[in-house]
Amino acid sequence: MFNADGYTPGSRVMEKIYMDHNATTPLDPRALEAMLPYCREQFGNPSSSTHEYGRLARVAVVAAREKVSSLLGCRPDEIIFTSGATEADNLAVKGVAWARKDKGNHIITSRVEHKAVLNSCKYLEKGGFEVTYLPVDSYGMVDPADVEDAISEKTILVSIMQVNSEVGTVNPVEEIGKITKKKGVLFHTDAVQGLGKIPTKVDEIGADLLSLSAHKIYGPKGVGALYVRKKVRIEPLIHGGGQEAKLRSGTLNTPGIVGLGATCALREKEMDDESERLTLLRERMRKAIESRIERAYLNGHPEMRQPGNLNFSFEFVEGEALILSLRDVALSSGSACTSDSLESSYVLLAMGVPEAVAHCSIRFGLGKANTEEEVDYVVDLLEKNVARLRELSPLTGMGIDYTHTAGKRH
Numbered sequence: 001m002f003n004a005d006g007y008t009p010g011s012r013v014m015e016k017i018y019m020d021h022n023a024t025t026p027l028d029p030r031a032l033e034a035m036l037p038y039c040r041e042q043f044g045n046p047s048s049s050t051h052e053y054g055r056l057a058r059v060a061v062v063a064a065r066e067k068v069s070s071l072l073g074c075r076p077d078e079i080i081f082t083s084g085a086t087e088a089d090n091l092a093v094k095g096v097a098w099a100r101k102d103k104g105n106h107i108i109t110s111r112v113e114h115k116a117v118l119n120s121c122k123y124l125e126k127g128g129f130e131v132t133y134l135p136v137d138s139y140g141m142v143d144p145a146d147v148e149d150a151i152s153e154k155t156i157l158v159s160i161m162q163v164n165s166e167v168g169t170v171n172p173v174e175e176i177g178k179i180t181k182k183k184g185v186l187f188h189t190d191a192v193q194g195l196g197k198i199p200t201k202v203d204e205i206g207a208d209l210l211s212l213s214a215h216k217i218y219g220p221k222g223v224g225a226l227y228v229r230k231k232v233r234i235e236p237l238i239h240g241g242g243q244e245a246k247l248r249s250g251t252l253n254t255p256g257i258v259g260l261g262a263t264c265a266l267r268e269k270e271m272d273d274e275s276e277r278l279t280l281l282r283e284r285m286r287k288a289i290e291s292r293i294e295r296a297y298l299n300g301h302p303e304m305r306q307p308g309n310l311n312f313s314f315e316f317v318e319g320e321a322l323i324l325s326l327r328d329v330a331l332s333s334g335s336a337c338t339s340d341s342l343e344s345s346y347v348l349l350a351m352g353v354p355e356a357v358a359h360c361s362i363r364f365g366l367g368k369a370n371t372e373e374e375v376d377y378v379v380d381l382l383e384k385n386v387a388r389l390r391e392l393s394p395l396t397g398m399g400i401d402y403t404h405t406a407g408k409r410h
Contacts, residue, residue, distance in 0.1 A: 017374050020330045021308055021367030022165065022193060027259070028218035034262040035220065038255040046252050047243045057254045064261025071264040072210065072227055073201035080226045080244045081257050085192045087237070088211035088226035089116035089159075091248065092188045095234030096157045096209070097124050100186075104154035110134045110142045110161075111350040114190050117159050130154070139301040140167045140351045144175040151183045158185055162200065163193035166347040166363060167300030168309025170198065177206020186232060192216050196267030197275055197306055208232050214256065218368070219263035223256030278307040278366050281375055285364065286310055288379040293386055299348060299361060308366035313348075313357045314386050316393045322362060325385040329378055332363045 018026070038060060044053025046061045062076070069076040082088045097107065109121055111133045121131045132150045136142055142160050151158070158180050162173050173189050180187035188209040191200050196217035202210055210227040214220055228234060228247070240249030289296050295315040314322060319333035348358035366375075 016328045016330065017378060018330045018367075018369050019374075019378065020332050020363075020365045021369070022168075022216070022306075022363060022365035023332050024215050024221065025218045025367055026369065027220055028263055028266060030266060031219055031259045031262040035255040035259040038258050042254075044254075046254055047241065057252075060258050061252060061254060064257045067261035067265040067268075068212075068225055071196070071200070071268045072212075073203055074227055075230065077245070078227055078230055080228055080247050081252060081260075082224045082226055082248055083222055083253070084215075084224040085114075085190065085211045085213035086116040086224075087248075088213075088224050089114065089190055090120050091226050091234065091237050092209040092211060092228075093117055093120040093157065093159055094124065094237060095247070096186055096188070096232075097129055098235035099233045100156040101129075104152075104156040105129045106132070106152055106154040106156060108132045108134065108147060108150050108155060108158045108160075110136055112136050112140055112164055112166075112347045113159065113161055114165055114192070117161070117190060121159075134160075136350055138352050139304070140164050140169040140299075140347060141301060141304070142171050142176070144172055144179055147176050148179045148183070151179070151185055155183070155185050157188060159188040159190070161190040161193075162195075162205070163191070163198070163306045163309075164300065164347065165193050166345060167311045167351070168193070168305040169301045170194070170304045170306065173205050173207070180208075181206050193306055193309070196264070196271055197278075197308065202227055202229070209234075214260040214263060217263050217267050220256045220259040223253050223260050225260065274368065275307040281366055281370060281372065282307060282310055284372060285366070285375045285379060288376070289382065292379065292383050296386075297353075297357065299351070299353065310364040310366070312362055312364070313353065313360045314362065314382075315357055315360060317360050317386050317389045319359060319361050321389055322360075322382075322385060325389065326378070326381055329381065332365065333361060 038057065042056050044057040046054060046057035065076045065079050068079050082091065105128060107121055107129060109117055109131065125131055134142055134146045134150060147158060160171055160173060160176055163170050177187050186208045187206060189205060189207050190211045192211060192213045194200050195212045208229045213224040234247065236247045238249050243249050243252060286298065289312060297313045299311040299313060323331050323333055344355045344358040345361055348361055349355060
């Protein structure tokens with residue numbers, strides 16, 4: 001999949017095809033190469049060791065922090081390394097709530113956030129916090145006016161994701177950031193699906209806190225970060241030795257952090273060209289599906305979406321059955337954290353997609369490993385298998401009223 005310089009597309013249509021890059025990505029060999037010394041000979045503890053081993057590890061962590069901050073356009077000391085975006089989301093939401101409970105107890109989020117945010121909010125509700133779950137339109141987009149209307153004197157945090165992890169819709173986070181700044185409310189965004197794929201500068205967004213993960217951008221699993229704007233006070237989740245500005249105790253994952261820094265530097269350099277390529281590839285696939293497969297419905301915004309994301313519902317075809325029929329193609333029937341569930345997507349249901357159609361959804365995650373030839377091959381397989389499964393379905397021919405009204409709120 002990769003060569004020494006990263007990746008060179010090639011024909012692999014007769015082998016297994018990976019189209020689940022929104023769930024995770026393969027580790028870029030350049031990031032792995034940067035990590036290996038810190039897995040072997042340079043194994044020191046960057047936080048507590050004063051000898052050469054520790055100093056070398058500390059220098060590597062400092063360099064990685066600078067690379068992450070460069071991609072975000074922030075100060076290096078505003079980056080807090082975590083075990084991943086789930087921890088970062090928890091630290092942002094709970095940390096702000098606990099630190100600002102004397103100022104208010106109201107949090108605003110949306111119905112389609114990642115479970116790490118939604119379940120953190122539900123946990124806080126048990127402790128007396130109030131949460132407003134905003135609706136989204138039929139594209140899965142949050143209306144900034146709804147955010148502004150929901151803010152009250154008790155509001156201490158707004159948490160709205162930059163890009164929806166399931167349908168790829170890009171939220172107007174810049175507008176939301178302007179509103180929160182005007183109202184004096186902290187703004188957190190989960191940027192996991194946007195970082196390294198679309199411009200993600202914290203000052204342009206107006207974010208006070210931002211979550212990110214390495215393994216979504218060709219970095220290692222088990223490492224992420226939370227951006228915390230200078231002078232924003234949050235309470236830690238993990239107590240111990242006080243590492244990471246006393247906000248995240250524990251021995252640092254030096255190899256993972258080095259890998260995160262390496263892949264952030266690569267994304268900063270390569271993002272524009274790769275995003276343009278993926279957008280063209282995505283549109284090639286979308287047009288082919290829509291022209292060749294009847295009653296195939298695009299979920300999410302047709303234009304304001306992440307370059308490598310496509311989400312389709314194929315009426316009368318259960319999503320899991322379709323995935324199983326495409327045995328040599330790696331796909332997802334929903335977001336990575338909910339794909340093991342046989343329930344319909346909570347994101348699609350919040351968008352107003354009928355449950356029968358929501359259960360027929362497939363997410364295509366295009367990435368470095370994909371080519372035009374692979375896209376054409378997968379569409380061929382889809383056309384054949386959708387037709388075959390519809391012939392077997394007792395629902396075929398019954399007809400479901402699926403009127404997708406642009407901008408309709410749910």
